[in-house]
Amino acid sequence: MAQILIVDDSPTETHILSTILDKHGYTVITVDNGEDGVTAAAEKKPDLILMDVVMPGMNGFQATRKITKSPETSHIPVILVTTKDQETDRVWGMRQGAKDYITKPVSEDQLIEKITTQLSGE
Numbered sequence: 001m002a003q004i005l006i007v008d009d010s011p012t013e014t015h016i017l018s019t020i021l022d023k024h025g026y027t028v029i030t031v032d033n034g035e036d037g038v039t040a041a042a043e044k045k046p047d048l049i050l051m052d053v054v055m056p057g058m059n060g061f062q063a064t065r066k067i068t069k070s071p072e073t074s075h076i077p078v079i080l081v082t083t084k085d086q087e088t089d090r091v092w093g094m095r096q097g098a099k100d101y102i103t104k105p106v107s108e109d110q111l112i113e114k115i116t117t118q119l120s121g122e
Helices: 011-023 034-044 060-069 087-095 108-119
Strands: 003-007 027-031 048-051 078-082 100-103
Touching: 003 011, 003 034, 011 027, 011 108, 027 034, 034 048, 034 060, 048 060, 048 108, 060 078, 060 087, 078 087, 078 108, 087 100, 100 108
Parallel strands: 003 027, 003 048, 048 078, 078 100
Antiparallel strands: none
């Protein structure tokens, strides 16, 4: 089954996302900041990344840009999962290389649908 990297500094959000992904049979890796997210993407080569935006240090926009611009990780789809729900945030996130954008709190159906779409390459 696909391996998904969760990058989120909130233990609660990480737990919610992990629980949903586990239930649907995905292998989950978690890190709690952008720097570790970039490192884990390069080392683990997950099939997909769920990226929070608001984190201390390197934020999710910066981490997404690093991951999607690096030749060794540019093939990994990044879905931003964030509380930031302004259109400007969505546009900026997509400009950083994100493939999709979900606002928190996430709905299980929406999350799984977006992951399935990205993993199938549609």
